[in-house]
Amino acid sequence: MHNQLTEDKVRDLAREILGLKDNDHVLSGVGQITTFNQLGFPGISDKPDGWYLPKNHNDVALILETKSSKTKLGKSQINELLKNIQIVQKQYKKVIGILYNVEDIHVFKGLTEIAVPHELQNIDYYLSLFKIDVIDKKRIYALTAKINDCLHFEFGIKNLYHRMIFTACALVAKRYDALMISGMDYSTFTNAIQSSIAKALIKDKHQNQKLELLLDVFSEIRMNLNVTSEDEKQQQHVKLLIAQFIEWVTTISDCLNSDSWRGEDVMGIFFNEFNRYKKKSETGQVFTPEHITDFMYHILEVNQYDKVLDATCGSGGFLVKAMANMIQETGGVHTKQAIKIKAHQLFGIEFDREIYALACANMLIHKDGKTNLEQMDARNAMAGEWIAKQKITKVLMNPPFETKYGCIKIVENVLNNVPMHTMCGFILPDKKLEKASKTQIKRILKNHRLRKVIKLPEDLFFNVGVTTSIFIFEAKVPQNNNDFFACYMKEDGLVTVKNKGRHDIYNKWSDIEKYWLNIVSKQTGDDTCQWNNPNKCLSYQMPVKPFEIFEEDFKKTAMDYLMFQKNINNNILNDTLIKKILYSSSIDSDDTVIKISLNKGNKINEKISN
Helix, strand or coil, rough: CCCCCCCCHHHHHHHHCCCCCCCEEEEECCCCCCCCCCCCCCCCCCCCCCCEEECCCCEEEEEEECCCCCCCCCHHHHHHHHHHHHHHEEEEEEEEEECCCCCEEEECCCCCCCCCCCCCCHEEEEEHHHHHCCCCHHHHHHHHHHHHHHHHCCCCCCCCCCHHHHHHHHHHHHCCCEEEECCCHHHHHHHHHHHHHHHHCCHHHHHHHHHHHHHHHHCCCCCCCCCCCCCCCHHEEEEHHHHHHHHHHHHHHHHCCCCCCCCCCHHHHHHHHHHHHHCCCCCCCCCCCCHHHHHHHHHHCCCCCEEEEEEECCCCHHHHHHHHHHHHHHCCCCCHHHHHHHHHEEECCCCCCCHHHHHHHHHHCCCCCCCCECCCCHHHHHHHHHHHCCCCEEECCCCCCCHCCCCCHHHHHHHHHHCCCCEEEEEEECCCHHCCCCHHHHHHHCCCCCEEEECCCCCCCCCCCCCCEEEEEEEECCCCCCCEEECCCCCCCCCCECEEEEEEECCCCCHHHHHHHHHHHCCCCCCCCEEEEEEECCCCCCCCCCCCHHHHHHHHHHHHHHHHHHHCCCCHHHHHHHHHHHHCCEEEEEEEEEEEECCCCCCCCCCCCC
């Protein structure tokens, strides 16, 4: 509880938190003596406690009503606010009303009360409540395809990751308001990107390290296209390509800046598109589909207060999805909790330098410069010590699948260095635990408990050819021979689109996800559910097909045995019979039947339909 505050003090506190100050475009402030008449509403003597009235009446207006902290907010106080909202609505279509006494808050969008964070937020949060942007993901994929083709075939950037980094740096620059306009030549364009990123270096010390790395990798990108040619036609061609690229990047950037963007992994989208020309990276990177990152977030019951780790973060897909979902739970990007989430609750490790640069860019694109990303080897003790310091509460990971990259070693290092009872989700090949070193797995189960295995659709990683499952461990709780739950999500509703990867074009995933979240939570309710003994298996067990034998099978086996006893070569016999029947017989035919008769009068009444 706060100390008892007078209405004047509550009003002043609200002004500070909301940031109600006049500027050239807005009439804004708080007070006790200012009437609506003085604020531009003729003939109305009512006095609001606070106001935010843009000179452009198409923008969002805000009206504030405050009470002392000891005044209980009830129907009469709400009616007072609603009356003031109706006054403002005479000139503004979009009005936010706030009733506040420090201990409690009511917020109205127009005349309808809405659910919001319990703490008063900056005014930007409330103004954003009227944004109803809709993201066209198909449009984003189409633009990404155009960007990839342009960089690959026109500019001649052959390296997959360099194409991604070039695009990512352009998006980061747009995030920092770089001047990128049609008509730029290549030198001016790239200088604008580098200059914009460099100017941002002073904003955050930890962020500086990421931006420096981005600049280093960006400067290493080479093109086969002669972008500095003095030939006038070539110059015009390059300018046209750059103008198209800027247009595409600007459209994607606008989507990212929309409050409707739900944390889709931009680098993941790029990878899915760019990856058409490359099945798999040399460093074991397999990027997790965005709908699966969301599914894992929910099955591990991550919430806005968790501290999330991905120790092989790749492009940052799990962290971006976690950040988006956690921030949505707080009420949006403009809340105080959103700032805490970005600064203190997201942790990632990536070993590969270029992939690390992509992860940094991905977080920066999503307006986050404070996520704790480190470039290190998740297999070693140094990484383990760093993980232990963070007091992680949830783990979401898709480690490199191959043994040569230390898949199980990474899993064990993470489990050993997170707090007891931390729930950890890993995407691994179905039989990975069973094929790993018995000594290693025995050690893991001695210290940690495998709780659940969710087998994923077999075509999920269609471009890699590996079938996978989600393995959920509870850290530092011994298995002690306890059974684990397993189930099989056979379908996710996505279909493969030629040259574009797998997409939810029939909008089936939402219902499928709800169904499996319920199954995994209750650990029952589907025919595939099973409980398995860890001493017998460490994966979902596919049902064994029942043994069946037919008369034809029996006859074939008996004949094979007789021919073996007579030392008859089966292949020679088959060949001889075919030749005898086909080429030493009388053959009659009509439009529907072929009749074959042996020369000695023995007929074979075999009919072959056309």
